[in-house]
Amino acid sequence: MSELKKFMESRGSVSVPILCVIVPLTEAVPAQLAQVLLRGCDPNAVDVRNQADSLQQVSHFHSPLLGKYFSLVTAEAGDLFGCLDLVKLADRLILVLPSSYSRFDESADRFLTALYAQGMVNTSFVVMSSSCDLKELRDSVQTKFKIPENEVHPLNNDLQALNLLRRICLAHLLCGSSKLAKTPEGMTTMCTHSSARFRAGLLADSVSLSGSFSQSEGSSEYLHISGQLKGAPLFLFEPLEQPSPNSPTPPVIYLPGWGDFPLHGVFWSDNVYGTRRWSYDMHSLAQSAEQHKCTSSKLNVIGDVGADSDQSDDSIDMEQHSGSEIESEPSDYAAKVVKGNIGSASLPPIPMDASSEPEDEQNLDFDDALTSYAARTMASSCRSVFSSAQLAKFRAARMEEMFPDEVETPPNVPARERFAKYRCLPRFQGSVWPVDKDRLPDEYENIACFRNYHRNRRSVIRYMQKRITKSLSEEISTALDHSQVIKHVPPGVRLELALGPISPDVASAIVKHHTAVPLGTKSKRPAPLIAWSLLPHESRISVCHFSMHRVNSALRAVTDLAVVATAANKAAEAKEKAALASENITLGLGEEACSWAEQGDEEIRRALADHQSHRVSVRKAKIDPTNPILPPEVEPIKSKELMLFQVGVRRFISAPIYSTATASPHEKAKYEVFFSSSQNDMIASVYAPVMYSPANVLQFRIRVDEDEEGNLGQPYVGELVATGSLHSVDPMRLTIKRIMLSGHPFKIQQRQAVVRFMFFNPVDVEYFKTVPLETKNGAVGHIKEPVGTHGLMKCVFDRPINASDVVLMPLYRRVFPKNVYRPRTTTLEDVSLPEKISSCYVSKDTIQLRMKGETRPGDMDEQPDHGLMSVFV
Numbered sequence: 001m002s003e004l005k006k007f008m009e010s011r012g013s014v015s016v017p018i019l020c021v022i023v024p025l026t027e028a029v030p031a032q033l034a035q036v037l038l039r040g041c042d043p044n045a046v047d048v049r050n051q052a053d054s055l056q057q058v059s060h061f062h063s064p065l066l067g068k069y070f071s072l073v074t075a076e077a078g079d080l081f082g083c084l085d086l087v088k089l090a091d092r093l094i095l096v097l098p099s100s101y102s103r104f105d106e107s108a109d110r111f112l113t114a115l116y117a118q119g120m121v122n123t124s125f126v127v128m129s130s131s132c133d134l135k136e137l138r139d140s141v142q143t144k145f146k147i148p149e150n151e152v153h154p155l156n157n158d159l160q161a162l163n164l165l166r167r168i169c170l171a172h173l174l175c176g177s178s179k180l181a182k183t184p185e186g187m188t189t190m191c192t193h194s195s196a197r198f199r200a201g202l203l204a205d206s207v208s209l210s211g212s213f214s215q216s217e218g219s220s221e222y223l224h225i226s227g228q229l230k231g232a233p234l235f236l237f238e239p240l241e242q243p244s245p246n247s248p249t250p251p252v253i254y255l256p257g258w259g260d261f262p263l264h265g266v267f268w269s270d271n272v273y274g275t276r277r278w279s280y281d282m283h284s285l286a287q288s289a290e291q292h293k294c295t296s297s298k299l300n301v302i303g304d305v306g307a308d309s310d311q312s313d314d315s316i317d318m319e320q321h322s323g324s325e326i327e328s329e330p331s332d333y334a335a336k337v338v339k340g341n342i343g344s345a346s347l348p349p350i351p352m353d354a355s356s357e358p359e360d361e362q363n364l365d366f367d368d369a370l371t372s373y374a375a376r377t378m379a380s381s382c383r384s385v386f387s388s389a390q391l392a393k394f395r396a397a398r399m400e401e402m403f404p405d406e407v408e409t410p411p412n413v414p415a416r417e418r419f420a421k422y423r424c425l426p427r428f429q430g431s432v433w434p435v436d437k438d439r440l441p442d443e444y445e446n447i448a449c450f451r452n453y454h455r456n457r458r459s460v461i462r463y464m465q466k467r468i469t470k471s472l473s474e475e476i477s478t479a480l481d482h483s484q485v486i487k488h489v490p491p492g493v494r495l496e497l498a499l500g501p502i503s504p505d506v507a508s509a510i511v512k513h514h515t516a517v518p519l520g521t522k523s524k525r526p527a528p529l530i531a532w533s534l535l536p537h538e539s540r541i542s543v544c545h546f547s548m549h550r551v552n553s554a555l556r557a558v559t560d561l562a563v564v565a566t567a568a569n570k571a572a573e574a575k576e577k578a579a580l581a582s583e584n585i586t587l588g589l590g591e592e593a594c595s596w597a598e599q600g601d602e603e604i605r606r607a608l609a610d611h612q613s614h615r616v617s618v619r620k621a622k623i624d625p626t627n628p629i630l631p632p633e634v635e636p637i638k639s640k641e642l643m644l645f646q647v648g649v650r651r652f653i654s655a656p657i658y659s660t661a662t663a664s665p666h667e668k669a670k671y672e673v674f675f676s677s678s679q680n681d682m683i684a685s686v687y688a689p690v691m692y693s694p695a696n697v698l699q700f701r702i703r704v705d706e707d708e709e710g711n712l713g714q715p716y717v718g719e720l721v722a723t724g725s726l727h728s729v730d731p732m733r734l735t736i737k738r739i740m741l742s743g744h745p746f747k748i749q750q751r752q753a754v755v756r757f758m759f760f761n762p763v764d765v766e767y768f769k770t771v772p773l774e775t776k777n778g779a780v781g782h783i784k785e786p787v788g789t790h791g792l793m794k795c796v797f798d799r800p801i802n803a804s805d806v807v808l809m810p811l812y813r814r815v816f817p818k819n820v821y822r823p824r825t826t827t828l829e830d831v832s833l834p835e836k837i838s839s840c841y842v843s844k845d846t847i848q849l850r851m852k853g854e855t856r857p858g859d860m861d862e863q864p865d866h867g868l869m870s871v872f873v
Helices: 003-012 031-040 078-090 105-120 134-141 158-174 178-180 184-188 282-293 333-337 367-372 388-402 442-446 452-482 504-515 552-556 560-582 590-613 762-765 859-860 868-873
Strands: 016-023 045-048 059-063 068-074 092-097 123-127 152-154 199-201 207-209 221-231 254-257 260-272 274-279 299-302 375-378 495-502 528-532 541-550 643-647 652-656 658-662 670-674 683-687 697-708 712-729 737-750 752-756 774-776 778-789 792-797 809-813
Touching: 016 031, 016 078, 016 158, 031 059, 031 068, 068 158, 068 504, 078 105, 078 199, 078 528, 105 697, 105 712, 123 134, 123 158, 123 504, 152 158, 152 697, 158 274, 199 452, 221 260, 221 504, 274 504, 274 590, 375 388, 495 528, 541 643, 541 697, 541 792, 643 683, 652 683, 670 792, 683 792, 774 792
Parallel strands: 016 068, 016 092, 092 123, 123 152, 375 697, 670 737
Antiparallel strands: 045 059, 059 068, 199 221, 199 528, 207 221, 221 495, 254 260, 254 528, 260 274, 260 495, 541 683, 541 712, 643 652, 643 697, 658 670, 658 683, 697 712, 737 752, 737 809, 752 792, 774 778, 774 809, 778 792
16 A cells, blocks of 8 residues: 555656646736745745746745645746647636726637637636726626636735635545546546647747757757656657658647657656656667658548547558558658748748639748738728728628629630539438549548548547556556666656657757847746647548537627628729720729729728718727728738637647538538628638547637738738537548529510620530529529520520529539648748748658549649539439
């Protein structure tokens, strides 16, 4: 019994501290004083470690009065992502409110919105003011946000601080964290945030390029991170991720904002073992890297994880279908995880927008990528409210809302060539999509696919639970027999991680960002760095789908956006009419362009102010005609715009496409050009590593300022535009884009009509003759024959139509997300783009997905002939 007790003390079950994160809502709140009060409330408290030894100035102390160990860390009010990362690791969140609700600014409101959307751990709301009415402050806050304990605690003296710590201890006891030494459930609930369960987490006390492990030779470095391990054990070997028993691969550690890095070694110590050291065999790493240079088959489908086995051959069922081999670039693992130079965090090179239907992949430079895929806003020094790109987006979103999916056939391009990738369906739902005829993108050759994602997720959870249980028994036996090999690092111990090999530029950037205080800010500490372990298969790239909805401020301003779009459209029409009527057309240059911009800006301001003035009595707000209210999150979101996603512990930049939600994964989802505020929940699809639900999702806009001359500034992370959760991980989900070719009745005779402006030559009419027609009033018909040589066609409908009706021809094609995934989001300045989009981050352990059919992407460029008309049958 004494041996077991000694073992429990050595593994940290008694001395694991309760991590409390103190978050001020505004910069005026003295959060550092709250940390001092909580540290000094027990006069007999003993410091475990020096506060100056930690980058975040964490207070580690033991309270004899409460019999607990505590770790107090204060977050920065202006560092949103740092706060979100600390909250996921914390056992207790202490939110320090200002003394009056009137002092709540927009930044505090947006921070609470993001915090509630991410999900909070056990939370206490406190206020540091003796003259504050706690009940009034609580009622004011609860008008927008729910207070978990339905109480705001005062924090002004040592007695109140001690009572708060006593409440924290009681809540910590009730949530099951004290059962850490007895059950695996207690080990996983130590970090109560859903995204941190079954993971090992580490708050970095020090980050450096030198440590207990020797530096690598050549152009690579090792990043050394020290801290105390929390949560689940850190497993040093993952059977499900090994390609073969003879060439094991190291575990992968994720650093938020930087990406995945291989674990080279671990150095830790405890009271029983003394100093322990684990290092990965570099010879095995070289063999594994050499294996990944070789090509694999076209399909490796992930099966269910066997919960009763630790062997990779029994735990996972892999199917392999032979196919043509594709050469992969001979690069090492570090280069696969993060590209070699400091510019690897750059925004990716993205092809031209797919709304212009010829979707040939092109390599763009940085300016082209920002122009097409970053939301542009007017610089603060400019006189205009909105940039030209914003106004164009407002107008396009309004047109899409008024005329959904309608497109016009270009007169100078044959429709059979322009819409060669589209096919017809008898009806959108209820018909079978011909998957075998799809031409999958090249990126689908290196992608992960589950046979059944939701069943596999449950299997992974059971697998991790049994593995944690087994690790506890192995640890007890290892404590009694020191000759056994240790397969994991127990939680609660202080350790040093060596990650690498890493590019020297990337390693130096990490050290600089997390050890130096940023210039030009009021922060006294560098940004926090947290390391997370990954679950099985989470280092593999797949297609993730998120169920998203717009934030409340965007929903409340839907009509305001319509007014702005209408006013912008009127201003553009007036400018075009004046340009046509003028004899000297200057094409909007010089002083004339400035005058037109000012007139359009005044018209937009006036229309928005007039519209909002009707709601003054309801909103109880004063409307300034010179500066009307329109929050930035109201701006429409277009598919394939660059967005920053915070999903669970991961944070990355991607270019999502949006589609409607479906009840079944086998149903076809309709592609949406815009994620407007007036729509319900939408599904955002992106290329991203495999994730397991539940995982909350935050979506931020990537913006770039544009001056009056059209020059673009540096990109930056904008406002929170949408929140949601992980829906599924399924690369075979059908996202179907619909277009409606429109025509107008020219001559009407009962149920027959001659339609014009849909096509411009008789060959196109014959080509699309088998496609059914419909009208906006509900009539259904078909093409009978072409008329003349200018594209007119005789159509027959099931009912008489009138001259004001519009004839539509629906066409469909399958669309896929853009191959954009950037794990490095910490800094967006001084970015450099790789030359090819294929150089975007691809996980080392990717698996293959079969290419449907025998077609190749080059076949898309072939000219269609009359034999291809069978696709519309």
